[in-house]
Amino acid sequence: MAAAPPVYRCQELVKRRAGGGTTFELLVPELRIAPGEVVVLRGPSGCGKSTLLDMLALALRPDQAKGFSFRPEQRDATDLWRLWAHSDLDGLGQLRGRHIGYVLQTGGLLSFLTARENIALSCRLLGYDARGLVEQLAERLDISAQLDKRPGQLSVGERQRVAIARALAHRPVVVLADEPTASVDPLNAKRILDLFLELVRQSGTCAIIASHDWQPEPTPGVRILDHRIERDGNITRSLFWG
Numbered sequence: 001m002a003a004a005p006p007v008y009r010c011q012e013l014v015k016r017r018a019g020g021g022t023t024f025e026l027l028v029p030e031l032r033i034a035p036g037e038v039v040v041l042r043g044p045s046g047c048g049k050s051t052l053l054d055m056l057a058l059a060l061r062p063d064q065a066k067g068f069s070f071r072p073e074q075r076d077a078t079d080l081w082r083l084w085a086h087s088d089l090d091g092l093g094q095l096r097g098r099h100i101g102y103v104l105q106t107g108g109l110l111s112f113l114t115a116r117e118n119i120a121l122s123c124r125l126l127g128y129d130a131r132g133l134v135e136q137l138a139e140r141l142d143i144s145a146q147l148d149k150r151p152g153q154l155s156v157g158e159r160q161r162v163a164i165a166r167a168l169a170h171r172p173v174v175v176l177a178d179e180p181t182a183s184v185d186p187l188n189a190k191r192i193l194d195l196f197l198e199l200v201r202q203s204g205t206c207a208i209i210a211s212h213d214w215q216p217e218p219t220p221g222v223r224i225l226d227h228r229i230e231r232d233g234n235i236t237r238s239l240f241w242g
């Protein structure tokens with residue numbers, strides 16, 4: 001049986017970031033991510049994990065790409081590089097809003113909304129009925145008692161679980177998670193991560209997780225992308241592929 005067409009396909013995708021006399025270059029020679037796959041971007045701090053996630057979230061413009069496409073549904077892939085080249089921010093925003101959930105490294109919850117309102121936000125923007133769904137996700141993530149609090153009244157781990165619920169509530173095809181268990185003690189980090197993996201597997205969502213300290217042992221069903229750093233004069237080049 002032929003492999004399912006990838007959700008993402010990147011070929012020679014490049015993003016450069018300069019500052020302080022040095023240049024960081026992220027290079028993705030070739031990357032394919034299949035529907036429902038769970039993928040980890042593992043590498044040290046500063047190696048470009050958030051940069052790559054931001055490009056996969058359609059939130060950061062690449063500098064170069066031979067190919068960069070997204071196929072969230074059973075139809076032709078969308079040429080993201082073309083959308084960026086035409087500065088079609090509406091088109092990119094619509095794809096992002098409908099098909100992508102993002103657990104940001106910094107949390108990203110809106111401080112003036114309650115946990116319940118934060119979780120329901122993407123559904124509200126898309127006109128989906130979130131009734132029942134918020135409670136269901138909250139129960140799975142053990143934050144039912146916290147739903148009427150604002151983010152400032154929650155513990156760090158509770159905030160991270162609210163951010164996970166928010167990224168999953170509109171049933172996206174892809175969920176991107178940037179260090180989703182950072183700043184939580186190791187025991188809670190493992191609990192939150194196991195829950196997150198269980199939820200994405202049950203919903204068949206494709207997940208791409210950035211982690212600087214992902215466990216060295218293989219996790220069944222999780223693919224760790226290959227990564228290498230090269231130095232070239234004052235350019236630090238970080239490569240991810242797979």
Ligand SMILES: Nc1ncnc2c1ncn2[C@@H]1O[C@H](COP(=O)(O)OP(=O)(O)OP(=O)(O)O)[C@@H](O)[C@H]1O
Pocket residue numbers: 017018019024043044045046047048049050051052105212
């Ligand atoms: N806006 C920016 N301008 C210039 N350089 C930047 C910018 N954002 C990030 N960088 C640089 O790009 C490189 C990659 O940063 P990035 O945030 O992607 O790393 P990371 O792997 O997510 O690190 P961490 O594990 O600490 O979150 C770093 O060298 C960083 O200093």
Ligand SMILES: [Mg+2]
Pocket residue numbers: 049050051105178210
């Ligand atoms: Mg980061």
